[in-house]
Amino acid sequence: MKSRLESKKVAYKDYDITLIRSNRKSIAIEINRDLQIKVRAPQRMTQNRIMKFVTEKEDWIQIHLEKMELLRQKQEQDDRYSQRSPLTEEEIRKLTETARKVIPVRVAYFARQMEVTYGRITIRNQKTRWGSCSQVGNLNFNCHLAEMPDEILDYVVVHELCHRKQMNHSRLFWAEVEKVLPDYQIRRKWLKENGRRYLT
Incomplete structure (x- = not known):
């Protein structure tokens, strides 16, 4: 029935x-x-x-x-x-300007929280990397981070600042990340799955 x-x-x-x-x-x-x-x-x-x-x-x-x-x-x-189509040079320029305003503020915030120092901050339009940290503490970030959700931008910032304590990706490094962002694995997974959409 x-x-x-x-x-x-x-x-x-x-x-x-x-x-x-x-x-x-x-x-x-x-x-x-x-x-x-x-x-x-x-x-x-x-x-x-x-x-x-x-x-x-x-x-x-x-x-x-x-x-x-x-x-x-x-x-x-x-x-x-x-x-979306690839961004124009003018759009990239505006995005970079936005990133230069936003990212240093987040870097300063987390650096105080983590009690680490850093050097120069550079913002670039990169095709493969989201960020990097040099041996002397200079930080480099991708301008496309300014388009991303705040929690993803913060993850990249914390990731690079943790290299001020561990210049590697060892278990100790990820432990430092987890101290600041207990849910970092969720953010990391999102970036891996979605990040390339922003690299136009």
Whole structure:
């Protein structure tokens, strides 16, 4: 026997919920990437019981709406950078100017926090590297970092400043990074997966 579906819109606080009744035995909530909330419920479950369930899950709904919004924004950003043309010389110049304003501020902030010193800061339009640190503490950064999410820019800054303590990529180096950014692996993974989209 086919499951008979009944669908209708239900208003709940700030949410518009699609209530779908069928011959199922349990109630469940799902949120898709379009930020649509769907509640699937048994045919005979009362409206009061359904709304009580929604109320109990309100925190869960809010958390997952925020997660889906972040995923949607990331997808839009990915699409934008995958489709964009190479930047013009003028666009590169403006991007470099922005980076020269933003990056030194983040370097100074984290250097104080990590109690390290550094030398000259250089900003360039590079094709392969995001940053580097010389033996004497001069720092070099890619101007495209100014286009990236703040947490990714901060990861690159902290990465290079940690070379002031460990001039290598040993276990001790990554331990220094983790002291400042406990979630550095997530940021590092994002940069590996998405960074090349910015190098146009």
